[in-house]
Amino acid sequence: MPGLHRTPARFGRLGGWVEGLPEVRLYAALALTSWVSLTLLVGLGSGAPVERAIVQGFVEQEALSDLGSPNLPHQTSPWTALLGVALVVAVEMGMAWYFLRRFGARIFKDNAATRLVLTASLMILFTALARLFLELGLDPYLTPLAGLSIIGTMLLGPRLTFLMAVMASVNVGIMGGNDFLLSSALLLVSGFAVYAVVRVGSRQQLLGAGLVVAGAMAAVAFAVGLIGGASFPAALWLGALGFGNGLLSLGLALVLLPLLEDAFNVLTPMKLLEISDPGTPLMMRLLERAPGTFTHSILVGVLAENAAERIGANAMLARGGGYYHDIGKMEHPAYFIENQIARANPHANLSPALSARIIKRHVEDGLKIGRAWGLPQEILDIIAQHHGTTRIEYFYRKALEESAEVGEADFRYNTGLPRSKEAGIVMLADSVEATVKALSKPTPERVEDVVRETIKRKLDDGQLDACELTVREIHQVGDAIREALTGFLGPRIQYPDGSRDPNGARPKGGQTAKPATRTSGEPG
Structure with a gap:
């Protein structure tokens, strides 16, 4: 899609250019430039930098002259002052x-x-x-x-x-x-x-x-x-x-x-407040190209923000990371289940290894898109690390069913483990939200089981080993995600046709609605 991989402005590429320079030469040039620039700016100019010292020198000279002492110099050399400033x-x-x-x-x-x-x-x-x-x-x-x-x-x-x-x-x-x-x-x-x-x-x-x-x-x-x-x-x-x-x-x-x-x-x-707005141009592109991923990302952002607040992490960064963590899915949206509404599943005609390669690619695509749109490094890190080295379980097991010789590394993400608290939070929120969404009847008890199993699986697999989260904070994050998800999954009353719409409007003609039949999961 035109504009998806836009070229960043020349002014915005300065940081990337600096990071590409050799470190030793850069630091040496930076030190020399700073020393020379500051020395000249401070030591040279129309106003002498040692003006008060000169005045004091004149005072002392007059006093000593009255006592018959040898004459002192009447002014200080500007080069001497410059040396002192240097x-x-x-x-x-x-x-x-x-x-x-x-x-x-x-x-x-x-x-x-x-x-x-x-x-x-x-x-x-x-x-x-x-x-x-x-x-x-x-x-x-x-x-x-x-x-x-x-x-x-x-x-x-x-x-x-x-x-x-x-x-x-x-x-x-x-x-x-x-x-x-x-x-x-x-x-x-x-x-x-x-x-x-x-x-x-x-x-x-x-x-x-x-x-x-x-x-x-x-x-x-x-x-x-x-x-x-x-x-x-x-x-x-x-x-x-x-x-x-x-x-x-x-x-x-x-x-x-x-x-x-x-x-x-x-x-x-x-800047974080600005990019965490769901109405940014990049998020609107995500909504247009992958509406299911957009909805998932918004929910992950809200869950991550709530969890970050619980443990005192950067809640706004966690929300922004949740919003943008899956932007790479814009490249091939049809290969992800949340975007397959009324669409055929293209993985049906692919081998498990190829399907896993396409799924893994959304992280690399997300980094390319994020860099092109000038996302900060902290957001890019969350994009890269939100899957850690997790195994793509569905296609891995499918491959095992088809062949006894399967390379596990081909079914694992490889862009690095989460290193910040916010990246770890987004990983947990992403996994829990996706698993809960797959439940046919997500009751509070089942949501709690999903959260507990997800945390155990991530810890056992070493996905949070490089993360700044402590074990206590990980469980606090799980509690916050569970509480927020339970609220999102709260039931709605089912109204009969023609009785009252969800906004509370009564039917025309003053008709009285018949009681609605209770659906499963609805409160008594």
């Missing part, structure tokens, strides 16, 4: 290197190269922005450094972003003439911004958090003005500049976040 930046990068060695595995679970490039890009971008403000003669308290904290927290997490905020605050203070109060104010508010947005889940919440950050910057700037000896009106003006700083930081975050999300394919809560 050393400071080198120390900052050394701190970052040690930090990433210590915590990098927790921060960069996937796409480490892409996230490192993003980190360096943000540091250089906001340092360049601070330099631009100074060159334009704007007050340094307008430097929107809180925007770095907002964007960094949403894209990279709070730990690394706080380190970036410390480094950037020191650098801006140096650029502002070794202004300790400026560095302190920017550091306080940047740190506050990290924790103000760390749990933001929508753009409306981001807007509210940004306004709080703007208020905090106004208060800190006003306080710094008083500490620095400014008059009350001057301190109020400084507070107004701080509030403008916060608004400017928020505006930058709102503009840059969507661009950086797409360019580096980073999953943020806002």
Whole structure:
């Protein structure tokens, strides 16, 4: 179907291009580029970075001259200042290197190269922005450094972003003439911004958090003005500049976040909320091409979300993974039973091995479609891992009936075991939902049996061995899925023809309906 495997935009392919570069060369080039760029941005410009040191030197020189001491140099060489800045930046990068060695595995679970490039890009971008403000003669308290904290927290997490905020605050203070109060104010508010947005889940919440950050910057700037000896009106003006700083930081975050999300394919809560909408173009393609799979996927997403909430996992990621886990079935929808309504089963004319190969292929097709449509890596991982290495039991047993020599590996998925809690949850929700749907009379007791047997089978087969789920959490997930499925399978009263429709409308003419005959499974 045209557009099913669309080519991603050039801007959106940046992350994939970065991941394809040789790691050693990439990291070396990234370190050198960052060191040179930050050194030049901080150390060069119309305003000398050691302005206050020079003034202090003049004061000391005058005092010593009065005592008859030898004359001191009347100015510091810009190259000496640049060397000092280069050393400071080198120390900052050394701190970052040690930090990433210590915590990098927790921060960069996937796409480490892409996230490192993003980190360096943000540091250089906001340092360049601070330099631009100074060159334009704007007050340094307008430097929107809180925007770095907002964007960094949403894209990279709070730990690394706080380190970036410390480094950037020191650098801006140096650029502002070794202004300790400026560095302190920017550091306080940047740190506050990290924790103000760390749990933001929508753009409306981001807007509210940004306004709080703007208020905090106004208060800190006003306080710094008083500490620095400014008059009350001057301190109020400084507070107004701080509030403008916060608004400017928020505006930058709102503009840059969507661009950086797409360019580096980073999953943020806002992006996850958007792609978890069943009305996205890709989900509409799934509905058009494979309506049975669409219905199955929506239900799996709801079950996975409910289970993730039960154990404190990322419920929105579990829901999104459930929605997209079977998008590969769009390629050959007729080969999957949920799409065979009023259709002949094409597997009737195929060998079990060929049928299994077609069934397995939907995972690879899903990854191709997901990459083409720019789905985040976390969703792609769930697509790849939602079957683990499970055996396609129906066709495996059919093959055993036809031949004694059957290669079991030909009937197992091979795209990897679930590694995240959310991937494990989607695996269980997918298996339970499909099994329950096959029951002729799905009573609560039978649903409970299905959940229990599914969990036992997955554990015995080692499908959850690489998953972050504990045994206790696995059983909690099963309970949540069972409770939700039992609610979905609740009975409906069967109304006689012409009496009352399901919406409660009475028959015309005021006729009284005869009592309906109770159907099996209906409450007494």
